[in-house]
Amino acid sequence: MSMVKAEKTAARSAPLIESSFIGWLHKNLFSSWINAILTLVSLYIIYVVVKSLWIWGVADAVWVAENRRECFDISKDGACWAGVILWLDNIFYGRYPRGELWRVNLGGLLLILWMAPLWLPRVKDKIFIGLSTIFLYPFLAGYLFAGGDKGIFMQLMITGGIVCLMGNTLHSLIGVFSGGGLPEFLLGLLGKKDASDGNQRNTLLAILAVTFVAVYALQMSWTVEVVPWTKWGGMFLTLVISGIGITTALPGGIILALGRRSKLPVIRVLSTSFIELFRSVPLITVLFMATTMFPLFMPEGFVLNKLVQVIIAVCLFSACYMAETVRAGLQAIPRGQYEGAHSIGLGYWGMMGLVVMPQALKHMIPNIVGSFIGLLKDTTLVSIIGLFDILGMLRSISQDVPWRGLHKEPLIFGAMLFFIICFIMSKYSRHLEVKLSAGANR
Amino acid sequence: MAIHDSGKLSARVKPKESFDFFHDERVRSVFYQILTACVVGWLAWYLITNTAHNLEVRGMNTGFGFLSATAGFDTDFKLIEYKPGVGTYGRIFLIGCINTLLVSFLAIIASTILGFFVGILRLSSNWLVARLALAYVEIIRNTPLLLQIIFWYVGVFAILPRVKNSIDLSVGAEVVFLNNRGLYTAWPIPGDLFWMTIAAFVIAVIGVVILKRWAHRRQDSTGQQFPTFSASLALLIVLPGAVYLVTGSPLDWDLPTLQGFNFSGGASLPPAFLALLIALTIYHGAHLAESVRAGILSVNKGQTEAALAIGLRPARAMSLIIIPQAMRAIVPPMISLWMNVVKNSSLAIAIGYSDVVALFMQTALNQAGYAVEMVGMTMAFYMFISLSISGLLNIYNKRVQLVER
Numbered sequence: 001m002s003m004v005k006a007e008k009t010a011a012r013s014a015p016l017i018e019s020s021f022i023g024w025l026h027k028n029l030f031s032s033w034i035n036a037i038l039t040l041v042s043l044y045i046i047y048v049v050v051k052s053l054w055i056w057g058v059a060d061a062v063w064v065a066e067n068r069r070e071c072f073d074i075s076k077d078g079a080c081w082a083g084v085i086l087w088l089d090n091i092f093y094g095r096y097p098r099g100e101l102w103r104v105n106l107g108g109l110l111l112i113l114w115m116a117p118l119w120l121p122r123v124k125d126k127i128f129i130g131l132s133t134i135f136l137y138p139f140l141a142g143y144l145f146a147g148g149d150k151g152i153f154m155q156l157m158i159t160g161g162i163v164c165l166m167g168n169t170l171h172s173l174i175g176v177f178s179g180g181g182l183p184e185f186l187l188g189l190l191g192k193k194d195a196s197d198g199n200q201r202n203t204l205l206a207i208l209a210v211t212f213v214a215v216y217a218l219q220m221s222w223t224v225e226v227v228p229w230t231k232w233g234g235m236f237l238t239l240v241i242s243g244i245g246i247t248t249a250l251p252g253g254i255i256l257a258l259g260r261r262s263k264l265p266v267i268r269v270l271s272t273s274f275i276e277l278f279r280s281v282p283l284i285t286v287l288f289m290a291t292t293m294f295p296l297f298m299p300e301g302f303v304l305n306k307l308v309q310v311i312i313a314v315c316l317f318s319a320c321y322m323a324e325t326v327r328a329g330l331q332a333i334p335r336g337q338y339e340g341a342h343s344i345g346l347g348y349w350g351m352m353g354l355v356v357m358p359q360a361l362k363h364m365i366p367n368i369v370g371s372f373i374g375l376l377k378d379t380t381l382v383s384i385i386g387l388f389d390i391l392g393m394l395r396s397i398s399q400d401v402p403w404r405g406l407h408k409e410p411l412i413f414g415a416m417l418f419f420i421i422c423f424i425m426s427k428y429s430r431h432l433e434v435k436l437s438a439g440a441n442r
Numbered sequence: 443m444a445i446h447d448s449g450k451l452s453a454r455v456k457p458k459e460s461f462d463f464f465h466d467e468r469v470r471s472v473f474y475q476i477l478t479a480c481v482v483g484w485l486a487w488y489l490i491t492n493t494a495h496n497l498e499v500r501g502m503n504t505g506f507g508f509l510s511a512t513a514g515f516d517t518d519f520k521l522i523e524y525k526p527g528v529g530t531y532g533r534i535f536l537i538g539c540i541n542t543l544l545v546s547f548l549a550i551i552a553s554t555i556l557g558f559f560v561g562i563l564r565l566s567s568n569w570l571v572a573r574l575a576l577a578y579v580e581i582i583r584n585t586p587l588l589l590q591i592i593f594w595y596v597g598v599f600a601i602l603p604r605v606k607n608s609i610d611l612s613v614g615a616e617v618v619f620l621n622n623r624g625l626y627t628a629w630p631i632p633g634d635l636f637w638m639t640i641a642a643f644v645i646a647v648i649g650v651v652i653l654k655r656w657a658h659r660r661q662d663s664t665g666q667q668f669p670t671f672s673a674s675l676a677l678l679i680v681l682p683g684a685v686y687l688v689t690g691s692p693l694d695w696d697l698p699t700l701q702g703f704n705f706s707g708g709a710s711l712p713p714a715f716l717a718l719l720i721a722l723t724i725y726h727g728a729h730l731a732e733s734v735r736a737g738i739l740s741v742n743k744g745q746t747e748a749a750l751a752i753g754l755r756p757a758r759a760m761s762l763i764i765i766p767q768a769m770r771a772i773v774p775p776m777i778s779l780w781m782n783v784v785k786n787s788s789l790a791i792a793i794g795y796s797d798v799v800a801l802f803m804q805t806a807l808n809q810a811g812y813a814v815e816m817v818g819m820t821m822a823f824y825m826f827i828s829l830s831i832s833g834l835l836n837i838y839n840k841r842v843q844l845v846e847r
Contacts, residue, residue, distance in 0.1 A: 028569035035568045042570045266475035270482055280781075280828030281821045282788040288803055289821070292813040296493045377586035384588075384792050391589060398596075407596040415585045415593070422584035 057412075067402030083403040084413045091393050091413070094233015100147075103224060104236050107141040114165055117172035124181050129168050134247050136161040145240070148226040159216040163208070166215075229307040233388035235417070241389070242379045245314040246372045252315065253322025258352065260327060271323075278320035283378055286313045287385050310382050318375050325367045329360035362436060369429035373422045390414060493814065508812050509535070515805060517796040519712050534806050538798030539823055545715060545797065546784040549722035553783065554776065556723060557730025562760070564735045575731065582728035588789050591721040595793040599713035605704055619698055619705060625716055626698035629709040633692030642685035643678070650674040714795035718787065726783050730776060737772035738764060770842050777835040784827050798823055 013019070029039040060078030062071045063085065071080035084091070093101055114133050117123045140161035143154060150158065171182035178185075183204055187193055192203055232240070259271030278286065290313035294304055304312075333356050341351035383392035394410040397403050463469055497504055509532035516526040520537045521544065523529075563575040582590070600622060603609060608621040617628040657668035686693070698708030741764050749759035791800040803820045807813060 028567070031567060038566070038568050038571050042568075042574050045574070264471050264475050264478075267478050270478065277821075277825070280785075281824045282785040282799070284788045284791060284799055285803065285817070285821055285824065288799070289817050292807065293493075293817055296496045296813065297489045298496075299492055300496060300499060373584075380586040380588045381789070384789075391586070391592075394589075395592070407600070408593070411589060411593045411597060415589055418586055418589070419581060419584045423580060426584065 068404065068406055079409050079412075080406060081409060081413075083397055083400075083406045084409050087393070087397050087400075087403075087410070090234060090397075091390060091410075092235045094237055094388050094393060095231045096233065096236065097227060097231065100225070100227060103144045103147070103227075107144045110140065110144075110165065111137060114168060117168060117175070120172060120176055122179050123172045123175040125171070129172075132164045132168065136164050138244070138247070140165070144224065145232070146227060146229070147224040150223065155216065155219065158219055159212060162215050162219065163212050166211070229305055232307070234393045235390045237382075237387065238376065238379050238389045238391075241311055241314055241382060242372070242376045244311055245318045245375050245379070246368075248315040249318035249322040249371070249375075250368070252319030253324075253326045254357070256319060256323035257326035257330060260323065261330060275320045275323050278317055279324070283314075283317055283381050284384060286317050287381060289313070291385055306385075306387065310385070310387060314375070314379065314382075318371065321374075322368070322371055325364055325371055326360070329364035329367070330356065332363060333360050365436065366429040366433040369425055369432070373425050373429075376422065377418065390417070497814075502811060502813070504812070504814070506815055508810050508815070511810070513806065513809065515809060517801055517805075519715060519796055531806055531810060535798070535802050535819060538796065538801035541795070541801070542784070542787055542790075542797040542799075542823075543827075545718055545722070545790070545795070546787045549719055549726065549787065550780050550783050552719070552723040553726040553730060553779075556727030557776075557779075558734055560727060560731035561734025561738070564731060565738060579728045579731050582725055583732070587721065587725045587786055588792055590725055591718060591789050592792055594721045595714060595717035599717045602713070605700070608700075608705075617695075617697060617708075622713065623704065624710050624712045626705045626708055626710045628695045628697045629707075631694040631696050633694065635689040635692040638689050639682050639686045639692070643682040646678050646681040649677050649681075653677070712795065714790065714793045717793055718790050718795050722783055722786060725786070726779055729782075730779055733775040733779065734768070734772055737768040737770075737775075740771045741767045773838055773842075774835060777831060777838070781828055781831045784831070785824065788824075 015023075030036045056077065057079045060075045062074045062078055062080050062082050065071045065074060065080065065082035068080060068083065071078075071082055089098065089101070093104055096104060111133075114129070114137055117129050118126050123129075136157065139154065139157035143150065143158055167182060170185075174180055174182055174185050183200075184193075186204065186207060187195075187200055190203060192200060195203070256271050256275055259267050260275060262268045262271070287310060290309040291306060294309045294312070298304060337355055337359065338351060341355040346354065380389060380391040382389050383395065386392075388396065391414065394414045397410045398405055398407045510530050512527060513529055513531050513534050514526055517524070517534070517537060519541060521540050522533070522537060524533055524537055560575050560578060563571055564579065566572045566575070602620060602622040605621050605623055608619040608626070610616060611618040611620055611625075619626040653673060654670055657670045661667055696707050696709075698705040698710070745763055745767060746759060749763040750756070754762065787797055788799040790797040791804060794800065796805075798820055803816055807816045810816075
């Protein structure tokens with residue numbers, strides 16, 4: 001027994017091949033002679049590509065010039081970014097009046113302000129915030145973008161939107177700082193914390209009504225000038241079309257997916273054929289159908305403008321793709337959940353709305369983000385049928401007289417823009433996937 | 443809606459309860475179906491009557507008679523005989539379909555090869571190679587296809603040298619030329635006895651199939667292997683080659699030659715075709731690479747280890763053990779990717795390649811104006827292709843399911 005060692009043996013340091021940089025190189029780049037050759041070839045490819053891109057795009061590039069000829073005079077083999085830089089406003093906003101650009105920016109800011117609480121951890125009632133984004137924000141933003149006279153309906157919706165935005169923001173701020181919510185805070189201010197439920201509810205409703213009336217009165221005098229849809233363009237138009245597309249795709253997709261899984265044969269057959277019809281044809285044919293056939297579908301004298309036609313087509317198309325995403329999400333929910341919901345006495349809508357959908361939607365979020373990326377990229381197709389979205393704007397630089405023939409630089413700039421947006425979103429959706437599945441596989 | 447199920451439950455608890463017409467599940471399901479059918483039927487009727495009325499008011503023609511009317515415009519790329527003023531709209535539709543199928547078919551083959559190659563590179567043990575493949579996949583997947591197609595067209599093929607300074611891709615042999623009007627290549631003209639070479643090739647293919655079966659049976663019973671691959675290759679080359687030489691080389695080559703301002707003779711492909719083909723290949727290759735990678739990763743790691751343990755080299759383990767199992771996970775997304783290639787080839791319209799959408803749905807529609815019929819026919823074409831491809835997928839899935847235990 002005296003053989004037992006009393007003290008711990010000191011750990012040996014890891015072998016050099018595992019720990020050092022040389023070891024890493026050996027293991028990952030030069031483990032065999034084939035790998036060594038591959039490494040050298042890859043290094044050469046990277047060297048050539050990066051070097052030529054650097055020289056063309058940065059070192060020899062022209063950043064400031066009046067026209068393409070001047071670009072050539074300064075540097076013959078470099079990129080001519082000057083044209084892209086001078087057209088930046090057009091690329092982002094199209095031909096939106098330059099004095100009114102703040103409206104587009106404000107619309108974007110409001111969206112960020114509205115949706116930011118969804119990512120803050122201590123905020124409650126996120127479902128309400130999300131739903132209000134879908135149902136109220138479009139009216140507010142739509143009026144900001146389009147302008148003109150407000151009908152009574154628009155006035156009510158805009159007022160609702162402003163009140164809701166104020167409420168959301170206050171609620172989130174209170175949530176972040178104290179962990180509570182707006183209603184409790186207001187009741188606390190008025191000293192009605194211990195009042196009866198009915199009293200509390202009436203107080204809150206009164207506050208809401210007063211705010212609503214006040215905002216309504218304030219917004220009556222507020223008008224912005226009309227900007228016709230033909231002036232919309234650039235990244236702004238791309239985001240508007242794909243944003244509307246994805247928000248209508250979700251409810252539409254849910255309805256179609258439920259229809260496809262329905263037990264009622266008529267509903268099932270109709271949903272299935274509708275989904276398959278739109279999924280089996282290219283988007284461009286749907287867009288052509290929208291522009292050539294929608295005018296024929298409408299009653300005489302009723303004219304839809306091209307933007308609305310395109311948006312309807314994009315919505316129909318993306319709803320059908322979303323339906324398949326939702327269906328996959330529904331199929332992933334175990335049968336026991338459906339049976340469990342039935343067994344506690346829930347009906348069809350109770351089962352779907354309270355038990356199945358919330359679980360399915362949670363798992364679909366990464367795929368929904370993926371669909372949005374796909375839709376954002378597909379939206380560039382509207383440039384083919386003559387809308388000046390971002391691609392249309394990038395293409396028209398080369399038709400502009402001073403920049404005639406400037407093709408490559410705008411396209412590469414557009415590609416970089418799309419890459420940044422889509423790459424961040426796809427990384428985020430991957431992150432969500434990992435986060436959500438970590439919860440499911442515990 | 444909760445009411446209707448609680449009705450069902452109470453019916454189970456008290457089976458003798460009288461039949462309640464309004465809360466009976468079957469009555470309700472029939473009612474909802476009839477309601478849906480009515481709404482959809484009314485909508486369809488409304489749209490159809492509106493369309494009919496509008497067509498009448500605008501004095502637009504209807505019916506499929508236009509298919510046999512002559513079309514007055516030409517197309518720059520066609521594989522079948524067509525002359526403007528003589529050819530019909532039906533023929534225009536056919537040309538469009540063939541052009542779409544041609545570019546899709548080539549893009550499908552090329553992108554499948556590229557996708558498998560890059561997908562395997564993505565999993566390379568070489569860190570740099572894997573990163574390079576990742577960079578390719580991410581850059582291509584996160585930019586719109588339309589932008590890529592236009593880039594290849596205006597950024598690459600439109601700035602190629604003029605006809606006079608064509609690039610000779612065959613390194614001095616003067617059989618393949620590339621310039622800003624497209625790709626010009628030599629084209630074979632079969633002679634009288636060329637059919638015998640083809641017949642010999644067919645016989646060789648049959649021979650290979652028989653050889654493979656025999657080798658398989660022998661390996662099963664005796665364990666001896668037979669070099670099937672090299673033997674087949676030899677059979678496929680030697681037999682038709684010998685017949686070709688014996689019959690006196692009955693094949694002439696039509697060479698592209700520079701005459702005046704353009705090449706004549708040989709076969710040519712327009713730049714728009716090349717740009718579309720390359721863009722589709724690269725775009726869908728990147729997408730397929732991800733499916734291939736996911737498919738390979740879905741194979742249990744134990745399979746790789748077992749394959750290496752019985753002494754297979756990594757490349758053999760990949761081709762004999764991993765890939766066959768991964769195919770089960772790769773094929774379904776791959777086939778839907780093929781469908782996407784066919785659908786995305788419609789973006790040809792942006793660069794002026796005459797596929798079915800550009801030729802029939804745009805040019806012909808602008809000329810003749812049978813909007814409903816032409817849009818319907820184009821959509822029907824795509825639906826037919828999609829249904830055929832998904833039929834293929836179903837057949838494959840059935841076969842794979844049989845293999846599974």
